[in-house]
Amino acid sequence: MDNRRFSRVLFSGPVQLKNNEALYTGQLQDLSLKGALLQLDASSALQLGQHFQLQFQLNESGLDLSMDVTVAHLHGSSVGVRCDKIDIDSASHLRRLLELNLGDADLLSRELTELSE
Numbered sequence: 001m002d003n004r005r006f007s008r009v010l011f012s013g014p015v016q017l018k019n020n021e022a023l024y025t026g027q028l029q030d031l032s033l034k035g036a037l038l039q040l041d042a043s044s045a046l047q048l049g050q051h052f053q054l055q056f057q058l059n060e061s062g063l064d065l066s067m068d069v070t071v072a073h074l075h076g077s078s079v080g081v082r083c084d085k086i087d088i089d090s091a092s093h094l095r096r097l098l099e100l101n102l103g104d105a106d107l108l109s110r111e112l113t114e115l116s117e
Contacts, residue, residue, distance in 0.1 A: 008032040009098055015056040028056050038079045046071055065090040
């Protein structure tokens with residue numbers, strides 16, 4: 001049973017997960033308002049609860065998105081991260097991406113309301 005509270009959209013592209021101690025690269029698999037699923041090239045040293053900055057680009061638009069994340073789950077090279085903090089520009093671009101891909105502005109508005117509570 002899937003207990004996610006936020007809609008996810010498939011989104012593929014290069015991603016960096018970094019902090020003061022490490023840099024991981026890989027591919028973004030999907031996104032939501034509250035997190036992302038990544039396929040990392042090397043993830044064996046990752047631990048649940050570690051804090052990182054997630055960085056990726058919106059396709060050919062050249063827009064860079066960045067969010068502070070925490071490792072929420074690990075399964076081989078698949079890593080789920082929870083968004084802890086996102087700057088206003090990145091949040092605006094992420095909202096627009098989700099809006100275009102979900103095709104349901106009302107659903108997105110409800111999720112934004114839930115996120116702010």
